[in-house]
Amino acid sequence: MNSPEVRTLLKAAVHDGNDGRQAGKQGELRRLGWMSLSALGRLRLAVDLVRHVFAEHTDLSSTNSSRSVRDAPADGFAGCCDTLAAELPAAILARVLGVHIRVAVQWQKASAGNWATIHQARLGSTEFKVIRPARPLAHAVLIDHDRHLDTYLDQDAAQRIGGLWKLAASSPRSLVHLPMRGNRGPSHELPEDGTRQLDLVLLHHSLQFAPSRWKEIRGRLGPGRPQTVTMPGAGHSDEAVIDHEARHYQENRDLFHQHLHADTLFMTGSAKVFRDTARHFFDVARNGPGYVPVHPSYPHFCTELHSNDGILGDAREIHIEYCDQWDE
Known part of the structure; x- marks a missing residue:
C-alpha cells in the first residue's frame, strides 16, 4: 500500500474500526482481519500502519530526536500518533515502534503540548x-x-x-x-x-x-x-x-x-x-x-x-x- 492508502486505512481503523461502518474502507479492514482482532491486536495493527507512514517521512531509528519529531506529518493522522505517545510509556513506545528511546521521549514531550x-x-x-x-x-x-x-x-x-x-x-x-x-x-x-x-x-x-x-x-x-x-x-x-x-x-x-x-x-x-x-x-x-x-x-x-x-x-x-x- 502507498502512503495515502495507509493514511486512509488508519483513519478508518482508529475512528470506525469497532464496527467498520465506513463502507468505502470496510473491505480493506476485513482483508486485514480487523473485525476479528482483539483490542490489543487492533492497537498492534494501528502501530504497524503508523510505522509504515512515518518511515516515508522520517528516520525513526535516528538518535536525532528533534529532527524526527519535527518532520513528522502534521495533520489529523499525526494526531492519533500523538495519542499513542501520550498513552504509552516511553520504553514500550520505543519498542513497539522500533525507535530510539530518545525519539520516544521527545515525541512524548511534543505530544504533551498541542x-x-x-x-x-x-x-x-x-x-x-x-x-x-x-x-x-x-x-x-x-x-x-x-x-x-x-x-x-x-x-x-x-x-x-x-x-x-x-x-x-x-x-x-x-x-x-x-x-x-x-x-x-x-x-x-x-x-x-x-x-x-x-x-x-x-x-x-x-x-x-x-x-x-x-x-x-x-x-x-x-x-x-x-x-x-x-x-x-x-x-x-x-x-x-x-x-x-x-x-x-x-x-x-x-x-x-x-x-x-x-x-x-x-x-x-x-x-x-x-x-x-x-x-x-x-x-x-x-x-x-x-x-x-x-x-x-x-x-x-x-x-x-x-x-x-x-x-x-x-x-x-x-x-x-x-x-x-x-x-x-
Missing part, C-alpha cells in the same frame, strides 16, 4: 497576534439561534477547546481564533430556520479590540508559524476556587461580553472568567463519551454557559452538547 500556528497581522501601526489550532477542529460547530447559541462537539474538539479557552486566559495580548463555520454538522438533524454557523474568537478585555477590524486582519493571515503550545488541562481545583456567590455581586467585572461581526462570535472576558468556565468543555470531553452509549433512549449530554451563573454580561447563553456521530 501544535498551534502563530500569526502576525499589522493594521497601521498596530500588530496583532493570532493563535489558531494547527489541526482543524473538524467535529465542532457553533450555531447562532438568534436568542441563544449552540455548540456541538466531539471529545477531541471539546478537550482542545477547553485548552484554548484556558490559553485565552493566559494570553491577554493575543486573539485566539477557532475556525469552525465551514464544518459539517453532527449526523442528527440540526434546526435550520434562522440559524447560521459561526467562527469563534476568544480575547481578553484589556485588548480593547474592535471586531470591525477582524475581517481585514483575517484576510491578512498567512499560513502562520507552527509552535508547540502547552494546552492547560482540566486541573483538579477548578470548581473549588470559584466563588459562585461573588459572581452575583454588582461589583463583579468577570463577565463575558459578545460581539458578532463577519460571521464570527467574539467572546471577550477577563482571565478569571475564561479559567473558571473552561471546565464546561472538559466536562463534555470527560463524561460525554461514556454517557451517550448507555442512554440510547436519550443520548444527550450537555452543559451550558447560563445567564443564572453570573458570568454573562452583554452576552447570550451558550449550550454545549457532546456528539459522537458526524457527517463526513
